[in-house]
Amino acid sequence: MINHKQAQFFTILCCFLTLTPSLVRGDCTCEPEDEDRDKSRALRYKMAAIASILVAGAIGVCFPLLGKTFQALRPEKNLFFIIKAFAAGVILSTGFIHVLPDATENLTSPCLNENPWGNFPFAGLVAMTAAIGTLMVDVFATSHYTKSYLHKTQQSNGGDEEKTGENEKDLPVHTHATHGHAHGSVSMLQSSDSAQLLRHRVVSQVLELGIVVHSVIIGISLGASESPKTIRPLVAALTFHQFFEGMGLGGCISQAQFKCRAVTIMALFFSLTTPVGIAIGIGITNIYDESSPTALIVEGLLNAASAGILIYMALVDLLAADFMNPKLQNNGLLQAGASVSLLLGAALMSLLAIWA
Template identity: 30%
Template sequence: MLNFKIYGTASNPKYGVLFHIYGLIFIILSSGIGTILPILLKNKSFFSVKSPLFNSLKMFGTGVIVTVAFVHMLSPADKMLSGDDAPEFFRENYDAFSGVFAVTGIIVAHGIQLLLKEFFKNQNKNHIHNEHNEYTSKTNIIVHNGSNSTESDSLLSSSGTVSYNYNTYSNNKDDYDEVNHEGCGHEALLLVSHKQMVSYLLEIGISLHSVLIGFAFGTNFDDDINYLLIALMIHQFFEGIALSTIFIEAKFKNMIAPILMVIFYSITMPLGGVGGLLIYSINSSNTTIMTSIQGILDSIAAGLLIYDSLVNILSHYTSSKHWDETGKYSKIVQIFSFYLGCVCMALIGIWA
């Protein structure tokens, strides 16, 4: 029988199921806003994905996520898995299980990313091979001989050499990425349908770890949960922005796919949170089981957040071409924003 504590527990009357319900609603809102904003503001320069304002906010949010993972999730999880309420195996046989489960979360996140990357790589090779064959067969070859030419829109050289009319393959130049005009253009072709497939795969990967983090939120009834909620809202907001920009680039012909993306992404973490609440309601009377579940999930979720923030956001962004082309002062502001996010959440830990 389900045993929900609506307004809190005996040990912690502040954060009961009602707080979690409100928290899940806020997570849905932050996820939805994050995915909708790029669609609404895609033509506004001040909030584009390359603007200093956007990237400074992203860096601040990344700092918040990193610190929450270490200070507000991993550290309490270590205390839970090594405290008096933990199973004897955790307390006496091995006292570093929180680190083990955090590494497990990192491995899971990295494994998902590698699988998706390999799948993308193989599909990309097949697309390049097939599209190059079809592309070659459909390309107009025009020999420029004096003033005679077969088509007025052909790309003709002044020396009477062979030229190719790339425009005959597709009437929509946006169907492809920018083409290298130095002889390897066909290798840069990427069909819109291929980008759409990548969009779906990316959403699946993001949703998997969102559900797991949601489980950790649903089973967490500690005082730190309010700061965890803030971090998860920031996490969902910026990850939603990243996912939405991928869908925008995929150029779906209708709005059904982006709308479904917004809905699906917005509810994945809350669904995990509901699952966590159900687990808590069933096992709340068994302190040992709940301590183990919460400690394990918090550790794994911390690993996921650490990997996602440091590798997929911070490292990926600071090693990108856009970062290299960013001005010195803009870089300083953005790096300072990251440090500020770390410091703010570390200081908040004093009162957690």
């Protein structure tokens, strides 16, 4: 469950990402591209973008969470595997097709000094480092939570044993008459289920972190633009982008089985990041220069880190985990359906790169 410290961390991170570009001034001699600037018309498009992206993100992230209402959307159902494979394809395409190329473009811009930015592929380096860092966070967090749970379980079992009589202790494990199952087997199953649940919770939180980073950057870039020709195609593209990403995140949150309060916080945080980024971009339009060296470096590094996180999460925590699931492995039809869904999600998200 998300505690107050985690919520504060996400808030501080978001504030850092959104306030950093406000320090950027137009001090670069590299001339920005000529654009068809129309501030009032661009503002109308931005308002439409805030509304449509907010609604699409909220619908997308909430759709997989409707398992309690619609049984077909429960995590153990076949349809859930199909939807999650589609969303994983979207997230994978987002990292490879949308975020990483943007990072490469920023960090190889002619506005930056040739040394060191032009002499080394920093975007790939940062993405790789972020993927390795995500792996370490994944491993250590899961290990820590698992050990903590096992410690609490042992203490609880110790207390239960003190309360039970010696006669019950002497009963063989495999012949418990009143419950009809072995305590040892139940304990192992509970431990396995709890470890898997903890794993899902770590995955959902790390995935949201990766999505939030690039969502804020996208929002600021759109909000700071004054070109209707640039903004207009982005509105539709980012609306679909946010909807599909929300489906992927919503599927992970659903499997994590958070309490209602934590689910609400995570869903709201995802839904609001891009609209808030757009609003901040609108507020700093006059002082923000996207072609300045500082803006290019900050956006490039953050985008590269986000790409590494998203690619790792899509391949390792979403696709590998689901496609190696015994339920999917033993069902050829479900396996084929999930594969088609994965390719369809990746293809549709890649297609959006034409406009965004």
